[in-house]
Amino acid sequence: xxxxxxxxxxxxxxxxxxxxxxxxxxxxxxxxxxxxxxxxxxxxxxxxxxxxxxxxxxxxxxxxxxxxxxxxxxxxxxxxxxxxxxxxxxxxxxxxxxxxxxxxxxx
Amino acid sequence: xxxxxxxxxxxxxxxxxxxxxxxxxxxxxxxxxxxxxxxxxxxxxxxxxxxxxxxxxxxxxxxxxxxxxxxxxxxxxxxxxxxxxxxxxxxxxxxxxxxxxxxxxxxxxxxxxxxxxxxxxxxxxx
Numbered sequence: 001x002x003x004x005x006x007x008x009x010x011x012x013x014x015x016x017x018x019x020x021x022x023x024x025x026x027x028x029x030x031x032x033x034x035x036x037x038x039x040x041x042x043x044x045x046x047x048x049x050x051x052x053x054x055x056x057x058x059x060x061x062x063x064x065x066x067x068x069x070x071x072x073x074x075x076x077x078x079x080x081x082x083x084x085x086x087x088x089x090x091x092x093x094x095x096x097x098x099x100x101x102x103x104x105x106x107x
Numbered sequence: 108x109x110x111x112x113x114x115x116x117x118x119x120x121x122x123x124x125x126x127x128x129x130x131x132x133x134x135x136x137x138x139x140x141x142x143x144x145x146x147x148x149x150x151x152x153x154x155x156x157x158x159x160x161x162x163x164x165x166x167x168x169x170x171x172x173x174x175x176x177x178x179x180x181x182x183x184x185x186x187x188x189x190x191x192x193x194x195x196x197x198x199x200x201x202x203x204x205x206x207x208x209x210x211x212x213x214x215x216x217x218x219x220x221x222x223x224x225x226x227x228x229x230x231x232x233x
Contacts, residue, residue, distance in 0.1 A: 001170060001171065030213070031212070031213045033211070033218075033219040035154075035219070035220075037154075042203065042205075042223035042225075042226070043154065043220070043223070045208070045211060045219045045220070045221055048211035048212070048218070048219055049211065049212075049213060052211070054211065084153075086153065086154050088154075088156075088219060090213075090217065093167075093170070094167045094215075094217070095156070095167055095168070095169060095170060096144075096156040096159070096167075096169075097156070098153060098154040098155065098156060099153075100153050101153040101154070
């Protein structure tokens, strides 16, 4: 079955840049989406179609794609960015797949 | 304003069927080009997509759940439902209904989940 692989955790100090990767064989052909989920809350879409940012999402969030890996970059990390981040993409049968999630810790 | 509200039993016995309904308000299911989906999250763990349905009844299911899963839509009641058969403790999770936002997607009316219900915790235990 199709899998998306994320690092379980990323830690950065405030003001630094955090990069969260998501790897999957289908990513060259299918878009990736990113969610931010804070404790006790529903996930929020923070990136769509690899690198498009919904309105209301701060500019410090950006996305990129290269081959089988997509990357969510958070520049100038703030304490409020501490959360779980999930990538998502479609497999070739139309089924959604989520990555395992990455816990971002702001030191 | 689109709102989603899950309802159903919070406790299900092993081997029985988990049944949940998502009531939609603010929009008409039959009048929208949305896929309506279910996502679950076991306590302390990650997100798992369960399945999605269009107002025509067209469905996509998680392959790992497909043999136990049925998702239906009732446009007259403006709601959609989930039935998961033969449950085990591994099916214990927060179950949420959500809409796919196709304006963010790559086509075929599919897109990431942009509006969510509050979720309902379902525990499988005898």
